[in-house]
Amino acid sequence: MATADCKSVMPELEGEENLIAAAKHIARALGSNKNLTDDTRRILADLGAQLSSISTFSEGKGEKMSEIENRLNEIQEKVMSWEADQSMIWDSGPDEVSEYLNAADDARKLTERLESLSLNRDDEEYELLGRAHDVLQTVMARLEEEFRYILVQNRQPFEPQHMSFRSSEEDMLDESSINSFGDDSVEDSVHRDSLSRASEEFIIDLVQPDVIPELRRIANLMINSKYDRECTQAYTSIRKDALDECIFILEMEKLSIEDVLRMEWVTLNSKIKGWIRAMKIFIRVYLASERWLSDQIFGDHERFNLVCFHESSKTSILQLLNFVDAMSIGPHKPEKLFRILDMYEVLADLLSDIDALYLGQAGSSITMECHDVLRRLGDCVRATFFEFENAIASNHSTNPVxxxxxxxxxxxxxxxxxxxxxxxxxxxxxxxxxxxxxxxxxxxxxxxxxxxxxxxxxxxxxxxxxxxxxxxxxxxxxxxxxxxxxxxxxxxxxxxxxxxxxxxxxxxxxxxxxxxxxxxxxxxxxxxxxxxxxxxxxxxxWSSILSLFKDEGIQNPGSNSISKVLLKERFRSFYLAFEEIYKTQTSWVIPDLQLREDLRISTSLKVIQAYRTFVGRHASHISDRHIKYSADDMENYLLDLFEGYPKSLQNTCRR
Structure with a gap:
């Protein structure tokens, strides 16, 4: 019913010129027609209000479009005058910079204003929107160029030699201390200071601090103008070059897995020490500073902030991780275990720093790779330790020491x-x-x-x-x-x-x-x-020698009396055996002084006491000329044993 009522009071109108007449007609109908329902009256009132608003816009539209066109002409004229000048705007002083940024912001606002009108291609004003886009594009291209220029011209030199890091030689095991089985150089020469966070994360200025506000303003303007891709790509490419240079300065050349696997251990050992130092500086100093720089420039836009940092640093950190990965793949030789453990501990220690730097979805690929590399390095540690055990078990010698x-x-x-x-x-x-x-x-x-x-x-x-x-x-x-x-x-x-x-x-x-x-x-x-x-x-x-000091076998046949002939033969056998032991065992060695002394004393107590007793018991049966060595002489001779220098007592007498 309400629809029918509306039709009865609405004239057939076409075109913009009849909007005012339609609005007035509806007003008269609402006042004179007493048969309209409440719903109909409400609908017509709303419609009338809308038509009045449209008519008001139409009345002022021409005037506003004229204003927009004039402003666009002013901005375009300024922009083209700057384009004609080949010098960099940021070299022209702060006033010029401020004026250009204001013009760029005006171009952005003017474009947004025209876009809000939802113009159709058939509208006469659509041409203004196209011109506004062209001016904005020109401005953004110039800002991108200036953005790159500022980043490059104001980059600070990176000097890791001035960092307060202990050298890797102080931190690590001496490279000559552990080489291979059978190398005595390991003895008492191995030492290692515990790895510590000797240099906690700290920030350095990678770009001159006084240009940071300008870079931030450009970034905000480009992102707000929907030129975020151009801005982030410019930043990423410049900072990626700086990160590559940092890796070069840290002397971490790009090595493939095949390069690492072919490398001699002495060279590889040096590379690992360099990696350890480079990794700590790169993560805790350079990347931390890089993240800070990104925060300062893109801090108003968190998503672009993270993307810029991640994309610019991804190649460099993956290069460092690739070296670790190559180490985990290589042959599990025992002499490598200490260096692999050093790498594992450094990477494990830096993992929380890396996780904090690479936040969000954009950084997940880096953090996942770091955790995976650490896991593979841990597998390598286990495999190398187990190979160490196997090497001990399989170390067979054909010749004795x-x-x-x-x-x-x-x-x-x-x-x-x-x-x-x-x-x-x-x-x-x-x-x-x-x-x-x-x-x-x-x-x-x-x-x-x-x-x-x-x-x-x-x-x-x-x-x-x-x-x-x-x-x-x-x-x-x-x-x-x-x-x-x-x-x-x-x-x-x-x-x-x-x-x-x-x-x-x-x-x-x-x-x-x-x-x-x-x-x-x-x-x-x-x-x-x-x-x-x-x-x-x-x-x-000595058991066989000590058995010579028994009386069995030296009695005269048929009696218990001692046979001087057999007794002299017994002494002669003892001296021959003793001299042979002396000749042999002076070449034997007991390296530990206390152990050597203890065994000499123990041997002396048994042998010399038995000899002295035997000589004393049979002194009446044999003359002194048959006693080749006194007990004191023999005790002194025993002091020559286990020195590692062969000697002989044959035809000598030190009585």
Missing amino acids: TSGGIHPLTRYVMNYIRTLTDYSETLNLLLKDHGDGNHFSISPDVSPRKENDNESGGFSSRVSPMARHFVSVASILECNLDFKSKLYKEAGLQHLFLMNNIHYMAEKVKGSELRLIFGDEWIRKRNWKFQQHAMNYERAT
């Missing part, structure tokens, strides 16, 4: 694990839930033997993952040493070799941080072991 001294493998292994204690926190994390040495296959001859609950299940259940693996390593080493001892023909030298090496192991543990890992019970067992080998040495060497 000269003189029964400390085997190079023993020195290497004990100093190796002693140095690994510096990485205890990392190793406990990475070796957790990875067994206690049962993950590899070794020969039964060098398989670790479980001695009791303290070193098997009971021990493993109470100590750290690293401790379990270290005890397993020591057990593998002992088994290998036992196998190597069989290379000696003399039983006495076999026991001397084992005594030396097990004593060395015990002393290394007792005198270092390893004591807390192995425990006093382990040390007591090794002390007991090397003492047992010392006793076995004495039995193997």
Whole structure:
């Protein structure tokens, strides 16, 4: 009904010129027609108000478009005059800069005003919108050029040599300290300062501070003008070049995985130390400063801020991560473990910094890659440590160590694990839930033997993952040493070799941080072991000689009287045996002074006392000229044993 009522009061009108007449007609109908319903009256009232508004716009439209056109002409004239001048606006002084930015902002506002009119292509005013867009595009192109110019001309030099970082040589293990099995250079030369945040994150000015407000104003103007892509691409390309230069200054050349895998260890070792220093400076100083710069310029537009930082730095940080990835892929040689651990700890330490820098979806690819690289590096640490265990087990020798001294493998292994204690926190994390040495296959001859609950299940259940693996390593080493001892023909030298090496192991543990890992019970067992080998040495060497001091076999046939002939033969046999032992065992060696002295004293107490007693008991049956050496002489001769310098007593008498 309301629709019908409306039609009865609305004339058939076409064209803009009839809007005012239509509005007046509706007003008269509302006043004179008493038959209209309330709904109809309300609809007609609304329609009349709208028609009045449109008519008012139409009356003033011509006047407004004229104003817009005049303003556009002014702006265009200014812009073209600047375009005709080839010099950079930002070199013309602050007044010129301010005037240009105001003109650019006016062009933006004028364009937005025209766009709000929703003009059609058929409208006469549509041409103004096209001109406004052309002027705005010219302005934005010039601003992009100026933006690049300011960024480049005001870039600050990056001088990492003036950073307050300790050198990597102070932080890291000396490159010559761990090379390969059998290298004695490992002895007492390995040391490592704990990695620390010696240089906490701090900001440097990558661009002259006084131009930051201008850069921010340009960025805001371009983004507000919907030229965000041009602005961010300009910024990204300039800062990417600066980041590439930073990587170059830090001496981190771009290396492929193949380049790294082909590299000699000495060269690679140096590259790793350089990477460690570069990574700390790059993340905590340069990238932190880069993020700060991006914040200062794009801080009003968070999305573009993050995108600019991420896109400009992505290539550089991925280059640094690519080197780590190559290291994790390479052969798992034991000498690389310390450097790989250094890299792991540095990257793990920097991970929170990286996560804080690369926020949001835009940075997720970087943070994910960092976490993945760290995981792969952790896998490499485990694989390299397990290869270290395998290398101990498979280190078979065909020739024994000269003189029964400390085997190079023993020195290497004990100093190796002693140095690994510096990485205890990392190793406990990475070796957790990875067994206690049962993950590899070794020969039964060098398989670790479980001695009791303290070193098997009971021990493993109470100590750290690293401790379990270290005890397993020591057990593998002992088994290998036992196998190597069989290379000696003399039983006495076999026991001397084992005594030396097990004593060395015990002393290394007792005198270092390893004591807390192995425990006093382990040390007591090794002390007991090397003492047992010392006793076995004495039995193997001196038992047959001491048996010569028995009276059996030197009596006259048919009586208990001593036969002087047999007695003289007994002395002669003893002296020949003693001289042979002297000649042989002066070439044997006991490197530890205290252990050497203890074994000499123990041997002297047994041999010299037995000799002195035998001589005293038969002094009446033999003349002094048949006593080749006095007890004191022999005691002195025993002091020559285990020095590693062969001597001979034949045809000599030091009475």
